[in-house]
Amino acid sequence: xxxxxxxxxxxxxxxxxxxxxxxxxxxxxxxxxxxxxxxxxxxxxxxxxxxxxxxxxxxxxxxxxxxxxxxxxxxxxxxxxxxxxxxxxxxxxxxxxxxxxxxxxxxxxxxxxxxxxxxxxxxxxxxxxxxxxxxxxxxxxxxxxxxxxxxxxxxxxxxxxxxxxxxxxxxxxxxxxxxxxxxxxxxxxxxxxxxxxxxxxxxxxxxxxxxxxxxxxxxxxxxxxxxxxxxxxxxxxxxxxxxxxxxxxxxxxxxxxxxxxxxxxxxxxxxxxxxxxxxxxxxxxxxxxxxxxxxxxxxxxxxxxxxxxxxxxxxxxxxxxxxxxxxxxxxxxxxxxxxxxxxxxxxxxxxxxxxxxxxxxxxxxxxxxxxxxxxxxxxxxxxxxxxxxxxxxxxxxxxxxxxxxxxxxxxxxxxxxxxxxxxxxxxxxxxxx
RNA sequence: GGUAGGGUACCGAAGUGGUCAACCGGGGCAGACUGUAAAUCUGCUAGCUAUGCUUUCAGUGGUUCGAAUCCACUCCCUACCA
Numbered sequence: 353x354x355x356x357x358x359x360x361x362x363x364x365x366x367x368x369x370x371x372x373x374x375x376x377x378x379x380x381x382x383x384x385x386x387x388x389x390x391x392x393x394x395x396x397x398x399x400x401x402x403x404x405x406x407x408x409x410x411x412x413x414x415x416x417x418x419x420x421x422x423x424x425x426x427x428x429x430x431x432x433x434x435x436x437x438x439x440x441x442x443x444x445x446x447x448x449x450x451x452x453x454x455x456x457x458x459x460x461x462x463x464x465x466x467x468x469x470x471x472x473x474x475x476x477x478x479x480x481x482x483x484x485x486x487x488x489x490x491x492x493x494x495x496x497x498x499x500x501x502x503x504x505x506x507x508x509x510x511x512x513x514x515x516x517x518x519x520x521x522x523x524x525x526x527x528x529x530x531x532x533x534x535x536x537x538x539x540x541x542x543x544x545x546x547x548x549x550x551x552x553x554x555x556x557x558x559x560x561x562x563x564x565x566x567x568x569x570x571x572x573x574x575x576x577x578x579x580x581x582x583x584x585x586x587x588x589x590x591x592x593x594x595x596x597x598x599x600x601x602x603x604x605x606x607x608x609x610x611x612x613x614x615x616x617x618x619x620x621x622x623x624x625x626x627x628x629x630x631x632x633x634x635x636x637x638x639x640x641x642x643x644x645x646x647x648x649x650x651x652x653x654x655x656x657x658x659x660x661x662x663x664x665x666x667x668x669x670x671x672x673x674x675x676x677x678x679x680x681x682x683x684x685x686x687x688x689x690x691x692x693x694x695x696x697x698x699x700x701x702x703x704x705x706x707x708x709x710x711x712x713x714x715x716x717x718x719x720x721x722x723x724x725x726x727x728x729x730x731x732x733x734x735x736x737x738x739x740x741x742x743x744x745x746x747x748x749x750x751x752x753x754x755x756x757x758x759x760x761x762x763x764x765x766x767x768x769x770x771x772x773x774x775x776x777x778x779x780x781x782x783x784x785x
Numbered sequence: 786g787g788u789a790g791g792g793u794a795c796c797g798a799a800g801u802g803g804u805c806a807a808c809c810g811g812g813g814c815a816g817a818c819u820g821u822a823a824a825u826c827u828g829c830u831a832g833c834u835a836u837g838c839u840u841u842c843a844g845u846g847g848u849u850c851g852a853a854u855c856c857a858c859u860c861c862c863u864a865c866c867a
Contacts, residue, residue: 610821613821617820620822646820646822647821647822674821679820681821733832735832740814742828742829743814744816745815774814774815778814
């Protein structure tokens, strides 16, 4: 993580310049407060899974910038509210989760956030709203908090209106009260004056700002991040096997790098701004590269994003492994960049394509191509592998496999290694041991 | 509690006794063209020891030579009424 060197720029200007800001309860007020010394802010995370994926990263990067500017992040896991399920942006109620699972998930998420934020004492903190929400007493809550919410107003919220047709229970309807209470509580107990969240959180955030003002007589601020879509309007962050995870057990570093390497041309500038820490003038320059040179910008995006999540060394390995397979976009370093990707030695010969080992005994037993595809994790089932071969998408090194009954033999290996490909991009190195 | 309408593959949505592993759209995968891009065109999209077999249309049981389709009960959702 870069060392926060005395930043003279207002955090808000950085966020705005890089495209992080969408809606804001009071931008001027927020700017003034942020330039008036360290401030505390919070962002909520939903502990319904045990790993973050790239769809969660936008708020994380924003938090990183704010921390970089000297402000203090609170990452709130909604252990209490997850027991309810936020109706925002959902067409139906979500399954309610058990406390144990939520706690496990919260731990895993904090571990991942730690790669982006500094959780050292006095720096970022992690809180679980279950700690205060489960102690609420119904009568007190209804009287003190419930009395401040107007039902007609709540009903007019977009998130509620879209559920009016399909149904919404009182449980979910109450969600904004609890999230608002979080903000109030964090302001009172921890002097937290800012809440950030996704676009779909706007209603909840505004409600929290108002509740806090009414209960504490203090102005607090809220802002939302834009909804990240690809240039073709589809959801960002999903790919072949679903989401792109930060957990290397679910998405390998190589695949993580490849995800960024393969984004649309049109999204490069935007993504460099969000998911790297390169200066914006460089971002704009790289993003406007044309024709094949744009590929260098994608390599840089891939390296930078991967380095943040998995470290410099891993990112370089992924970059080299991929570039060796597909070609280097700028082998001679013609395109100027401040990215540490420059340090990569394009002539070294490490082998970091994900590798699967098979034993000589497997071969002797008669290993078929279908079984190998499944074993390598390139196909979900034998039928899937059959389809791949029928469609002409399976290669052993550079030879297309046309026979689904092909039996793998030692002749397929060169120096004990053969590259198995499923389509152009998915590939595994098969190593004979 | 009453009445009515629903629950189909990753999502949306047809199908209302056989020709249904189930139209179509989205998504995804693969092929061609490319720049590991986009757009476009084409094919595929339950599993298997595979010209056949097995498991799928909320659940359980039943009718039938035969059911996603008919019947009974159960669970869940929605609307109106109370």
